[in-house]
Structure formats: structure tokens, C-alpha cells
Amino acid sequence: MNLFRFFSRPQSAPAARERLQVLLAHERASTGDVDLINKLRDEILKAISKHMQVDDEKVTIKMERGAQVSTLAVDIEIPFDAGKKAA
Amino acid sequence: MGKVIVVTSGKGGVGKTTSTAALGAALAQGGDKVVVVDFDVGLRNLDLVMGAERRVVYDLVNVIQGEAKLTQALIRDKRVETLYLLPASQTRDKDNLTPEGVEKVIAALKNAFDWVICDSPAGIERGATLAMRHADVAIVVTNPEVSSVRDSDRIIGLLDSKTLKAENGERMEKHLLLTRYDAARAERGDMLKVDDVLEILSIPLLGIIPESTDVLRASNVGAPVTLADNRCAPALAYFEAVRRLKGENLPVTIPGDKRSFLGKIFGRKAA
Numbered sequence: 288m289n290l291f292r293f294f295s296r297p298q299s300a301p302a303a304r305e306r307l308q309v310l311l312a313h314e315r316a317s318t319g320d321v322d323l324i325n326k327l328r329d330e331i332l333k334a335i336s337k338h339m340q341v342d343d344e345k346v347t348i349k350m351e352r353g354a355q356v357s358t359l360a361v362d363i364e365i366p367f368d369a370g371k372k373a374a
Numbered sequence: 375m376g377k378v379i380v381v382t383s384g385k386g387g388v389g390k391t392t393s394t395a396a397l398g399a400a401l402a403q404g405g406d407k408v409v410v411v412d413f414d415v416g417l418r419n420l421d422l423v424m425g426a427e428r429r430v431v432y433d434l435v436n437v438i439q440g441e442a443k444l445t446q447a448l449i450r451d452k453r454v455e456t457l458y459l460l461p462a463s464q465t466r467d468k469d470n471l472t473p474e475g476v477e478k479v480i481a482a483l484k485n486a487f488d489w490v491i492c493d494s495p496a497g498i499e500r501g502a503t504l505a506m507r508h509a510d511v512a513i514v515v516t517n518p519e520v521s522s523v524r525d526s527d528r529i530i531g532l533l534d535s536k537t538l539k540a541e542n543g544e545r546m547e548k549h550l551l552l553t554r555y556d557a558a559r560a561e562r563g564d565m566l567k568v569d570d571v572l573e574i575l576s577i578p579l580l581g582i583i584p585e586s587t588d589v590l591r592a593s594n595v596g597a598p599v600t601l602a603d604n605r606c607a608p609a610l611a612y613f614e615a616v617r618r619l620k621g622e623n624l625p626v627t628i629p630g631d632k633r634s635f636l637g638k639i640f641g642r643k644a645a
Contacts, residue, residue, distance in 0.1 A: 299590075299591040299592075299594035299595050300594055302594050302595045302596075303593070303594035303595070306422070306425075306427065306596060309428065310422070310427050310428070314464065328431065343443045343446070344443065346446070347446070348431050348446060349429070349431065350428070350430070350431045351428055351429060352428035352429075353428070
């Protein structure tokens with residue numbers, strides 16, 4: 288069993304290499320202290336708060352950085368009377 | 375009310391981040407609610423060791439500066455439900471960590487989690503002193519090597535003077551975690567022995583983590599070693615350390631004692 292495990296374990300270094308490449312590509316691309324995805328996040332929230340009162344507790348933001356594509360998911364609960372409050 | 379632990383060492387590269395991830399995951403694997411907090415602003419790495427580097431949206435500095443809610447900055451582990459990460463900022467300066475801000479964040483985390491584990495940066499500057507400031511318990515990570523032991527001694531001095539507990543005249547609970555231990559080399563007299571280190575630092579031993587390729591393998595794939603392979607020697611050592619941390623009186627075994635090369639292949643569980 289242990290012998291089998293020893294020989295069958297896949298290499299981990301390729302995973303390390305790939306993870307670092309994705310991470311560093313993002314970190315090097317970021318100029319100053321904000322990169323694009325962070326800037327988008329902030330501006331989307333700013334735009335929304337212009338039209339309605341955003342309750343911080345009702346906003347969920349998820350990010351997944353990939354080699355080719357990154358995703359930014361902003362999930363905002365909009366109350367029925369949100370528009371009136373901001374007006 | 376949760377317990378606040380600081381994982382510290384003075385010297386860099388001895389295994390603070392690895393140990394924070396492994397201990398945090400081990401506690402969470404036992405069902406406890408755990409958050410691991412990266413205090414290394416500017417040089418964060420806990421996210422990478424935990425495998426969450428692509429999912430960081432907000433960080434500790436954002437929370438302290440009021441730019442994000444704590445709940446928005448916490449990243450839930452994909453493997454263990456009760457394990458969370460609060461990442462450090464990679465781009466901000468560590469001067470953004472204010473004592474008041476850190477106090478607020480730690481207080482909020484204490485209310486929500488059973489364990490708050492703070493991964494201290496190396497050194498004895500602001501980041502390190504803020505990481506230890508609110509701790510109830512300190513884990514001093516040390517390698518059996520002269521410079522690491524010396525720096526640990528310095529850190530123990532700071533734990534006894536610069537923390538809130540010390541300033542209130544209370545005793546800071548300190549534990550030694552000896553990492554990268556190679557029993558064969560210690561036996562040959564080429565490495566400080568456990569007793570040597572214990573005698574010099576004179577704080578109780580939490581565990582001995584053997585030098586092992588499993589630790590590097592785990593960080594390569596972005597998993598705490600207790601999750602990457604829960605039966606490998608370092609994982610078993612971390613699981614035992616966690617039982618001691620929870621108050622169990624468990625004798626410390628020296629891992630990997632007297633093992634041959636074949637023993638390493640066939641007898642991994644014996645470690």
C-alpha cells in the first residue's frame with residue numbers, strides 16, 4: 288500500500304509552477320497599488336451606490352483569477368424601495 | 375469567545391506560515407471554527423500556502439481602513455467548511471496596520487471563531503509586534519539551528535514585555551514548535567537535539583515537526599500539509615500538536631527516529 292502510494296503520487300512541482308505563473312502575471316500587471324480587477328470592483332460599487340443605498344452586509348464579492356480569464360462576481364441584494372431612498 | 379494564537383519566530387523561513395496553515399486546518403478538521411490571519415503586509419504568503427491566492431478580494435488593511443467589511447474579506451476554505459482566511463495586503467505598506475484597527479478586527483474575530491491564528495511576519499518590527507499584541511497564546515516556531523534559537527529567545531523576551539497580557543501583569547502562555555527536525559542528523563551530533571533547544575529556551579514543547587518532503591509537496595499544490603496528506607509524518611505531528619494545544623496531556627514523540635531508507639518507503643506510518 289505504502290509502496291504503491293510512493294510510486295503513484297503525481298508530481299507536485301508542475302502545480303506549483305502553474306500557480307505561481309498565474310499569480311505573478313497578475314501581480315506584475317498591477318500598476319501602482321490597484322490592478323484592473325480591483326479597480327473594476329471599486330467602480331462597480333461606486334456606480335451602484337450612486338443609484339441606491341448599498342447595505343454593505345448585502346453585498347457579496349467573489350473573485351477567481353485565472354491564467355486566461357478572471358471572474359468577478361458581485362452579488363447585491365436590492366431592496367424593493369431602494370431607489371426611493373437614494374433619491 | 376475564541377482564543378487568539380500568534381505564530382511567531384523572529385527569524386524568517388523557519389515555518390511560521392506552513393505551521394499556521396497546518397495547525398489552523400488541523401483544528402478545523404476537528405470541527406472547530408478557525409480563522410488564520412496573515413499579518414505579513416507587503417509580503418503575504420499564507421494565501422498561497424492555503425491555495426486561496428486567486429480568490430483574494432479584500433484584505434486586512436481594507437478592513438482596518440474601513441474600505442471593506444470583515445465578512446467580505448474573509449475567504450472560506452473550499453475543503454474544510456469551518457476554516458477561513460483573512461489575507462494580508464500585498465500592495466499596501468505595513469504602516470497601514472494601526473493598533474486600534476488591529477484591536478477592532480481581532481475583537482470581532484474572537485466573537486465569531488473558536489480560534490484566531492495570527493501568522494506573524496519575520497523580524498521584530500511593527501507587523502510582528504502587532505501580530506502578537508492581542509494573543510492569549512504564543513507558538514514560537516524554531517529550527518534546531520543556532521540563529522533560529524537565538525532569534526526565538528529574543529521573541530520570547532518581546533512576548534513577555536510588549537503584549538497586552540504582559541502589560542497587564544499576566545503571564546503569556548508560550549509553546550515551542552520545533553520544525554524541520556532531522557532525528558538522524560541530531561543522533562549523529564550534526565544538529566541541535568530537542569533537549570538542547572528546550573534547555574536554552576525553557577518553554578514547554580508543543581510538538582516536533584520532522585524535516586520532510588511532504589511539506590514542500592503540500593505548499594506546491596496549495597494545501598496545508600494536514601489536508602494534503604493526513605497520514606504523512608509532518609501531518610501526524612501537527613495533529614498531535616493540536617491535541618496538546620487543546621489541553622490534552624500527550625507525550626511528545628521524536629518523529630522519524632532511527633529509520634533506514636527502506637523504512638522511509640515501507641514504514642511511513644511509523645514516523
